[in-house]
Amino acid sequence: MKAMILKKVAPIEEEPLKLEEIPAPQPGPKQILVKISTCGICHTELDEIEGRLQPSLPIILGHEIVGRVESLGPKAAKFKLEDRVGIAWINSACGKCDFCRRGNENLCPDFLGTGCNANGGYSEYTVVSEDFAYPIPDGFSDSTAAPLLCAGSIGYRALKLTGLHDGQILGLFGFGASAHIVIQIAKHKYPNCKVFVFTRPKQKDHQELATKLGADWVGATGETPPEKPNCAIDFTPVWNPVVEAMKVMEKGGRLVINAIRKEERDKDSLLKLDYPAHLWLEKEIKSVANITRADAEEFLPLAAEIPIAPQIQEFKLEEANKALILLKQGKIQGAGVLKISE
Numbered sequence: 001m002k003a004m005i006l007k008k009v010a011p012i013e014e015e016p017l018k019l020e021e022i023p024a025p026q027p028g029p030k031q032i033l034v035k036i037s038t039c040g041i042c043h044t045e046l047d048e049i050e051g052r053l054q055p056s057l058p059i060i061l062g063h064e065i066v067g068r069v070e071s072l073g074p075k076a077a078k079f080k081l082e083d084r085v086g087i088a089w090i091n092s093a094c095g096k097c098d099f100c101r102r103g104n105e106n107l108c109p110d111f112l113g114t115g116c117n118a119n120g121g122y123s124e125y126t127v128v129s130e131d132f133a134y135p136i137p138d139g140f141s142d143s144t145a146a147p148l149l150c151a152g153s154i155g156y157r158a159l160k161l162t163g164l165h166d167g168q169i170l171g172l173f174g175f176g177a178s179a180h181i182v183i184q185i186a187k188h189k190y191p192n193c194k195v196f197v198f199t200r201p202k203q204k205d206h207q208e209l210a211t212k213l214g215a216d217w218v219g220a221t222g223e224t225p226p227e228k229p230n231c232a233i234d235f236t237p238v239w240n241p242v243v244e245a246m247k248v249m250e251k252g253g254r255l256v257i258n259a260i261r262k263e264e265r266d267k268d269s270l271l272k273l274d275y276p277a278h279l280w281l282e283k284e285i286k287s288v289a290n291i292t293r294a295d296a297e298e299f300l301p302l303a304a305e306i307p308i309a310p311q312i313q314e315f316k317l318e319e320a321n322k323a324l325i326l327l328k329q330g331k332i333q334g335a336g337v338l339k340i341s342e
Contacts, residue, residue: 089154
């Protein structure tokens with residue numbers, strides 16, 4: 001099979017993903033072999049490539065996988081051949097620890113990430129436990145379904161963690177793959193809420209998409225919105241929006257950081273919060289760590305009910321480096337997707 005393989009950490013501009021021909025994996029007990037149709041690209045892949053998140057090298061990246069069941073391993077019975085399935089960031093968890101027993105598989109000490117600790121979707125085939133694969137609802141093409149597996153599912157988790165109530169104001173900092181799905185969820189679940197979107201300065205394409213998807217106000221990070229958001233989500237790869245979000249948020253508000261690995265390395269660029277200006281009046285910051293199976297299982301049917309309309313930009317498998325460079329530059333509107341097979 002063809003696969004784009006990462007063998008060393010390097011800046012994405014060096015195009016470190018290399019196209020190779022390698023043997024297709026074989027499913028083990030209770031595993032399925034999936035012929036991959038599409039795989040979304042995610043900022044987490046940039047973190048792995050550039051060393052902010054350490055993957056198990058060599059590795060096949062990708063954790064927004066859509067494909068069809070090609071073969072079944074011994075004792076696998078959850079799916080039939082040709083069933084369309086999705087694979088998300090959670091590749092496995094122990095199922096026995098206190099976190100797993102409470103439904104917090106994302107905090108399991110043995111959590112493994114697809115495309116990080118186990119080979120992922122930048123390839124023609126992959127294997128996964130049948131317990132960590134999900135039916136894809138009808139109504140989505142393979143390409144539009146791919147972003148739902150991470151951008152959508154982790155965005156759904158982040159939205160839940162904000163504690164947003166109908167009639168309140170939600171702030172979204174950054175408007176890429178995840179945020180453009182979250183605004184659609186918020187407008188459906190909380191029809192009386194307002195959504196304020198903050199982007200990079202002069203990011204007109206993203207601002208226009210936010211307006212098209214129903215944003216009640218759109219501006220640049222650092223600008224003062226017409227009202228104070230009650231809660232907010234940070235989707236950005238830098239620290240400044242965290243500070244700006246805390247500054248403009250209402251008393252008692254909560255900021256959920258959906259992208260915890262920031263690109264800045266210079267010590268002068270690190271997060272600097274001033275207690276009276278940013279944290280006083282019972283404001284709080286909460287992080288998101290991975291997703292659970294329940295997040296994907298709850299979100300996928302909801303996405304079909306809404307229905308979510310992901311905006312996508314397609315690339316060929318061998319164009320993965322190019323796609324990730326564009327993602328880093330903020331030049332992908334919506335979500336980027338690798339089209340691997342028909």
